[in-house]
Amino acid sequence: MHPLQDVQKPGVEGTKTIQVRVNGQIYKREVPIRMLLVDFLREELGLTGTHVGCSVEGRCGACTIVLNGNNVKSCLLLAVQADGADILTVEGLGEPDNLHPIQEGFWEKHGLQCGYCTPGMMMSVYNLLKVNPHPSVAEIREALVGNICRCTGYEHIIEAVQYAADRIAAMPKEERDKLFSY
Ligand code: FES
Ligand code: FES
CATH class of the missing domain: 3.10.20.30 (Beta-grasp domain)
Known part of the structure; x- marks a missing residue:
């Protein structure tokens, strides 16, 4: 129901x-x-x-x-x-010519196939990285427990999140803050 x-x-x-x-x-x-x-x-x-x-x-x-x-x-x-x-x-999240690092991560690490789950995944990743800039694999899996993907087997999604976390960690603080204003 x-x-x-x-x-x-x-x-x-x-x-x-x-x-x-x-x-x-x-x-x-x-x-x-x-x-x-x-x-x-x-x-x-x-x-x-x-x-x-x-x-x-x-x-x-x-x-x-x-x-x-x-x-x-x-x-x-x-x-x-x-x-x-x-x-x-x-x-x-970002613009086609100025992707958010989360979007970039999914692109670079092939974190999607059909892409149907991807927007929801990325919004969950957004809130994860907002509070936990260096999540472990277990923490990434836990954050995505409510997002189902029928295509990827999740491994590339984990790599996409790690890529995004590394990219964001390398940015100056003001830039990082702008990425997470919600
Ligand atoms: S459409 Fe909302 S959880 Fe599936
Ligand atoms: S990429 Fe197809 S459902 Fe996740």
Whole structure:
């Protein structure tokens, strides 16, 4: 049973105006009160980098984002519950010509195959490296326990995180701080 089944059942109707800051930009929208946050991001804001991989049951982690500094699975929240929140999605991580070291790590170390899990993985890695700049392999595995990958066997993902950690550690402090402002 989906954790939000009671709220989502027919009969619970209506809309509510919410305001969120996503990737540094403010959005104010009227949304159905039953709309999931992941659907709001993808359909209302067009931020389709946040994926849906498990019929929105909280099991795969493809929909992981950063919300008010914490990793959340955006299929387990309603958009209205995010009212007032500060959100980072994969689109806010870096630019095509200026990748975040986490993105660079996945690129350099072949941390993806189909790429379906990758945005969620990277958002979990973001919060890991924010608080633990030098994670052990065991700590990386633990941080990614909620993110399922059906392609890679995880070894290249571990290497991608280690690559990113090394790149970030070599940067001046001001640059490092800018990478983790959420
Ligand atoms: S789509 Fe959210 S955990 Fe799978
Ligand atoms: S790269 Fe395909 S699911 Fe992870």
